[in-house]
Amino acid sequence: MDHTPAIDYRLLVDNLATAILLVDRDLNIFYLNSSCEALFDISLLRASGMPVLNLLHAPSDEFNTEEALKNTLETSQPYTRRDATINVNFKDIHVDYTVSLLNYSRPYHPLILIELNPIDRRLKISKEENLIQQHQVARQLIRGVAHEIKNPLGGIRGATQLLARSLNDPEYKEFTDIIISEVDRLRKLVDTMLGSRHLPSYKSTNIHEPLERVRSLIINQTKKKIKITRDYDLSLPDVYADRDQLIQVMLNIGVNAVQAMMENKEFFVDHQPELILRTRIQRLVTINSVLNRSAVRIDIEDNGPGVPEEIIESVFYPLVTGRAKGTGLGLSIAQNIMHQHNGMIECQSVPGKTVFSLYLPWESDHVAK
Ligand SMILES: Nc1ncnc2c1ncn2[C@@H]1O[C@H](COP(=O)(O)OP(=O)(O)OP(=O)(O)O)[C@@H](O)[C@H]1O
Ligand SMILES: [Mg+2]
Structure with a gap:
């Protein structure tokens, strides 16, 4: 009697965290599973028939991938590569992969099986954990300082108002007005540093609704x-999610993009500034060390000059700014809100293409904190 349990192998393969590629003897892609689609950011439909070297070979890698694959075809010898570089969307990523021959029942149609494990994901997790920790320490420090500044401000404002009333000379009144308006400016800044005082209210939200709201706010602000x-x-x-907080996140990022484009007009001699709002389902994404089968992704992309290189690594830190008038709080607040939603923000930026991607888990077992 056959005791093999009935397994849907297609489902199994599509749920593997390992990326799987099948390649025919002409070295064209025959099949890839969901993890592989996510790894190369390509659909099976688009990939099938495409030369595998387009995906598997990075210009910066000196290894002769073509020869090695052909060798496996001829000799059936499997091989493994560690820390190989592949190029996805103009970005080098590092993978370990194993190549073997699939002994198919039809000997004249051999298929090469390639199993890939990205190692960047591991590297990224530890980097992210570090970042989150440093970020939290910095935020606590800032909140502490902000509190200390806020307390005496009320006193200064009150005393100045009293002083203003007892001064008869209008010339002096001008000075007290300056003190009051500067105190108000500081108060506003400190309030931003302390973050929102409202408790978030989480509801089932269609992210297009806050996104559309942000779009119309930006249209108003930039006058087309x-x-x-x-x-x-x-x-x-x-x-x-909390709709209002999501609006704040998208607005902080959107306004940055608009500022980067409007304040660098010289960058746009032969093309027009453009903001792209994109929404997608992202499969297999690690958010705060948890591997999610899928998450909602919102990209806010601009074609401006890009995040200055010297701050790209620390762009989410509080008080990091590349603008003369910036306070460097927008992204730190946005990242904080996303963490409270069990989500995250990622940034990729080169001159001409800057993408801030927001990831939000949606499966019911990821209930927001
Ligand atoms: N789309 C973008 N293109 C280019 N640079 C960007 C972009 N988004 C952010 N930056 C850079 O990142 C820095 C930090 O952004 P962040 O929003 O945290 O602070 P800020 O905009 O300087 O000040 P604010 O607190 O008023 O938002 C910006 O000063 C800018 O240099
Ligand atoms: Mg900003």
């Missing part, structure tokens, strides 16, 4: 000087 393109996947599931 910037082209705004929408690229929405309307079939996205709802997420459990």
Whole structure:
């Protein structure tokens, strides 16, 4: 009697965290599983028939991938590469992969099986954990300082008002007005540093609704000087989130993009400033050390000059700014809100293409904190 349990192998392969590629004897792609689609950011439909070397070979890698694959085809000898470089969307990523011959029942149609494990994911997790820790320490420090500054401000304001009333000379009144308006400015800044005082209220939210709101706010602000393109996947599931806080996150990022474009007009001699709002489902994404099968991804992309290189690593830290008038709080607040939603923000930036991606888990077992 056959005791093998009935397993849907297709489902199994598609749920593996290992990326799997099948390649025919002409070295064209025959099949890739979901993890592989996510790894190379390509769909099976687009990839099938494509030369595998397009995916598996990075210009910066000196290894002769083509020869090695052909050798496996001829000799059936498997091989493993550690820390190989592959190039995805112009970005080098590092993978370990094993190549072997699939002994198919049809000997004249051999298939090469390639199993890939990205090692960046591991590297990224530890880097992220470090970042989160440093970020929390910095935020606590800032909150402490902000509190200390806020307390005496009320006293200074009150005393100045009293002083203003007892002064008859209008010339002096001008000075007290200056003190009061500067105190108010400081108070506003300190309030931003302390963050929102409202407790978040989480509800099932369609992220397109806050996104559309942000779009219209930006259109109003920029008076149509910037082209705004929408690229929405309307079939996205709802997420459990605080709508107003999401608006703040998207607005902080959107305003940065607008500022980067409007304040660097010389960058746009032969093209128009453009903001792209994109929504997608992202498979297999690690958020705060948890591997999620899928998450909702919102990209806010601009074609401005990019985040200055010297601050790219620390761009989410409080008080890091590349702008003369910036306070460097926008992104730190946004990242904080996303963490409270069990989500995260990632940034990729080169001149001409800056993408801030927001990730939000949506599956019901990820209930927001
Ligand atoms: N889309 C972008 N393109 C180029 N640079 C960017 C972009 N987004 C952010 N930056 C850089 O990151 C820095 C930090 O942004 P952040 O929003 O945290 O602070 P800020 O904009 O300087 O001040 P604020 O507190 O007023 O938001 C910015 O000063 C800018 O140099
Ligand atoms: Mg900002």
